[in-house]
Amino acid sequence: MVKDKKQIYLLLFIGVFVISFSGILIKVSTAPPLIIAFFRMLYSILILTPFFLFKKKSQLKYFLDFRPALVGFLLAIHFFLWFTAFKYTSVANSVIFIAMQPLFSVILEYFFAREDLNKSVIRGILLALVGSLVISIGDIHFLFTRLFGDLLALTAAFFAASYLFVGRTLRDEIDYFPYLYIVYCYTTLFLGLTVLIRGIDFTVYGSVNHYIFLALALGPTLIGHSVLNYSVRYIPSSLVSITILGEPILTTFLAWILLGDVISFYSTLGGLFIIYGIYAATVKPVLKSKLQKRISEENRHAN
Secondary structure (H helix, E strand, C coil), X not given: CCCCHHHHHHHHHHHHHHHCHHHHHHHHCCCCHHHHXXXXXXXXXXXXXXXXXXXXXXXXHHHHCHHHHHHHHHHHHHHHHHHHHCCCCCHHHHHHHHCHHHHHHHHHHHHHCHHHCCHHHHHHHHHHHHHHHXXXXXXXXXXXXXXXXXXXXXXXXXXXXXXXXXXXXCCCCCCHXXXXXXXXXXXXXXXXXXXXXXXXXXXXXXXXXXXXXXXXXXXXXXXXXXXXXXXXXXXXXXXXXXXXXXXXXXXXXXHHHHHCCCCCHHHHHHHHHHHHHHHHHCHHHHHHHHHHHHHHHHHHHHC
């Protein structure tokens, strides 16, 4: 259990950093995106199953609760749409549309959890949106020229926000680990059914790809996404969503270090906007609150 929000923000940084490796791993895999998503989740639940059966077997009843199944369904749709979008749109467009996720989170919170809405988050989201547009400005002529892929990416962002938001509503009813395990099981089930429906082969991807799937399970899923699901139990999903915008920045940096990809001027400038947006939404309000508290205490002592 965490003692304060500073620990949550530290966990979020670690989670987003680990998730940032997913882009690198997906890039070096030769398997179809949907297969990557399926095996990533399958290996995750295979690793978690012994712990669940040993520690939390009594909570098998929650498999019959439709709400974790709904969250797993939303996460599966997010993976399916997001991975498929890369076939139909440019990377530049995908960077723009990933920035819509926290915007969708704010909309959901406005209608269903008004108490979580605050100006700092909105300001941070706007800064992050500007940053995403700056990153993509070099290829701005591609925007909406690949409409189908753009709509897929935009819809994927909505489902990512939805799965985090809906999951947050269950924080007081289902223990964290059983919730996570059940959601991942349902996500794997829905992804597997999608692979079957689309007629994609499960078996022809070789050991190297399976090592990549396992790495995705151990890192981006079991650490990264698990941290995101844990964090939304303590802070608004819009705050969690905006920190995820650090992922493309870290992925770009890692691609430069590990794969030799070039970082453009626009990527650097836009990345600074996104980083400041994350800071404005998360760190700055905490610092401001501490300053106001200290001033209040000094005034009280002075009187």
